[in-house]
Amino acid sequence: MTVAGDRRRAPGGRERPACAVAxxxxxxxxxxxxxxxxxxxRLSGGLGGPARPVxxxxxxxxxxxxxxxxAALAAMVAVFAARGALRRGIGAVICLLGPAIAxxxxxxxxxGRAAEAAAEHSTLSAAARAASVSVVWAWPAATLAGAAALLAxxxxxxxxxxxxxxxxGRYERAAAAAPRSARPAGARSLWDALDRGDDPTAGPGDRNR
Structure with a gap:
């Protein structure tokens, strides 16, 4: 069985990357x-002057x-650090963040909101009024698309x-699958070797001398 096949069969093998990318x-x-x-x-100063774009x-x-x-990015990082019910709860929070952004x-x-915001930081007098408002709908639409991706x-x-x-999880599985001979000897085995009079640091040739 190939590594790619193992990933496909593992729980969340494709779902986790898709969730992170989205x-x-x-x-x-x-x-x-x-x-x-x-x-x-375009704000007009109210004195007949030319309108100024803001x-x-x-x-x-x-x-x-x-x-x-x-907050959505931080929550997604927490999704991969959490497990079980906690992970599902954080996913529900991300679900709420998507509609909130929309x-x-x-x-x-x-x-109306654009005219208010322009008047707030305008250098014109308090009598300034919005002569015209042109909304660039591409960026609000992009924001809605991002909100939909977060919801998904x-x-x-x-x-x-x-x-x-x-x-x-994968490191724990790798450690469990490792052969016993490949695992490092513990302090107990070193003490056993010393009790037998063996030098645990000596190689096989040195022990046969």
């Missing part, structure tokens, strides 16, 4: 999108995006994660 891709997509411009607002980023429109994405993105990607990863961990081995 979570990393989803959280990464949200972080990237949060740092991009989601809307361009770029507003996703992190300003939806401040919760970055903390939620980082709701934050949808609330932030509106013309969380569902996979919550439903199937209880069957996956822990991080040290």
């Amino acid at each position: 979570a990393a891709a989803g959280a990464g997509l949200v972080l990237v999108a949060a740092g991009r411009t989601w809307a361009t607002v 770029a507003v980023g996703g992190g300003e429109l939806a401040p919760a995006l970055v903390p939620l994405a980082l 709701v934050a993105a949808l609330r932030g990607a509106t013309a 990863a969380g569902l996979l961990a919550a439903v199937r994660g209880g069957r996956w081995p822990g991080m040290s």
